[in-house]
Amino acid sequence: MIKKLFFNILLLVFFVNIGLQAQQTEDDFPVLKQINPLNIKGHMTFLSEDDLMGRRPGSEGFQIASNYVKSQFIALGLKPANEGSYYQKVPLVHGTVKEEESSASIIIDGKTTTIKLSEDIILSPYYDKAVSEVTAPLVFVGYGITAPEFDYDDYSGVDVKGKIVVYINSAPSTFPTSERAFYSGSSPKYDAAIKNGAIGVISFMHPSNTRRTWASSVSRSNNGGFKWKSPNGIIANSYPDLKVTAFFNNSELDKIFGKTKNKLEEALRLFDEGKSISFPMNVSANIKVATKTEVVQSHNLLGEITGTDPVLKDEYMVYAAHVDHLGIGRAIKGDSIYNGAHDNASGVAILLEIAKTFQALEEKPKRSILFAIVTGEESGLLGSDYLANNRPKGKEKMVANIAMDMPFFFHPILDIVPYGAVHSSLGNQTKQVADILGLKISPDPFPEQVIFIRSDHYSFIKQGIPALFIKSGFMTVPSDTVDRSITDVMWRRTHYHTPQDDMNQPFDFNAAATHVKVDFLIGYLVANEISLPKWNVGDFFGNKLGKKN
Incomplete structure (x- = not known):
């Protein structure tokens, strides 16, 4: 009788814990309150200035952008992640x-x-x-x-x-x-x-x-x-x-x-x-x-937060965002500087705010966190591909990746499109975070545009590392009378890879902060989960690439 009562108590405690987890809300993560949308705006404003000339790899503008990000890494207290240096040299052939x-x-x-x-x-x-x-x-x-x-x-x-x-x-x-x-x-x-x-x-x-x-x-x-x-x-x-x-x-x-x-x-x-x-x-x-x-010397920037678990700290949750853009090109509407505000000063800004959020934690995660600002994305995901293939000493165990690349924040975010979530256990953390933040999960609205292979997360997937790339969906608040499925698509035709992708756009920086919350929380959960992220049983990418890592 006593054994049965004890078992029932344990069972009750188990289900209560499950219920508590299911009832988690944003308020259960007070560190999220220090996320500042103006920080994102500030980083984007500097990185997309005309003075940086579109941040083409090998250019003076790219170096200025890199110097700025390095200064932010130092200010945030991120440790140099390549044998005492923030730089990982990436020799490019142009x-x-x-x-x-x-x-x-x-x-x-x-x-x-x-x-x-x-x-x-x-x-x-x-x-x-x-x-x-x-x-x-x-x-x-x-x-x-x-x-x-x-x-x-x-x-x-x-x-x-x-x-x-x-x-x-x-x-x-x-x-x-x-x-x-x-x-x-x-x-x-x-x-x-x-x-x-x-x-x-x-x-x-x-x-x-x-x-x-x-x-x-x-x-x-x-x-x-x-x-x-x-x-x-x-x-x-x-x-x-x-x-x-x-x-x-x-x-x-x-x-x-x-x-x-x-x-x-x-x-x-x-x-x-x-x-x-x-x-x-x-x-x-x-x-x-x-x-x-000709050989062009470029580089990635790598900073880290060391994990607290004596074993898991050797495993890395990797955040990545590309800082390069297209430089100076064909003039459109009298402008020839391809500033790349959304693509991808936004991703860099979000990554920096994620790093600040991790540093604000009273207790750091069990696994280590690697923050990678990469080069050459616009030329074929080159910097991230180099990093995934040439991992710095001590960073060989990269267990998951989240990439940030023009995630879309022109209106409040009610739903997300998490590319990669259906292929691995990262889908579990994605669902958990969506529930915490009260967001819906939507399918890929543009399968014909093959977005899944067009950003830096794919470099990690090719090396067998589960990865995510999250964009916002088209759901809107009742007061928004605009059809975002039309305006967001139109943006690609009028601003994507043009000089018009500058700061003179109606960005919603509170929505940008939502992206910070989503990506931070997913990485935080992954970094504290005892079990390794893994490919789903029978998954196409797990079967084809999963054994590489």
């Missing part, structure tokens, strides 16, 4: 195509037609030697994807050995959202092309995808591209087996498809049904790429 020495032409029935650079086609730098030239037949391979998980292969039944493959720069809409994002990335497509013997790739956008204009693509290509160089001198992800990589103008596709244009139209219809179709295009291309390369 490549630009020398158009005057490059060329492209199409050969149809023995007749050669010139393809105009920057009007019809954009050539990417070839990083492994000064000149790369190839003449080869073109083969259309759908999306350029081999996805055994979905019994899908664009290369099935078609010979591409020694040829240039042409594909749509996305993935089937029938794929689940995050998996669609994975297969939309360049790396899986390049790997598939090389595995099947192709020597070059030409991609183009799906006709329904209008998120980027040809003029903006040309503007970015004129600034060249970057790759990071490993400590042993190898240029990472340069894909030397592909002698040419290029991007074609959708409005000029007739020039390369010629008599097979009707097959392309048929293919587009079949793709909507989840079917694959590939075919020889009965044309050849001659493409010559002359490239100028």
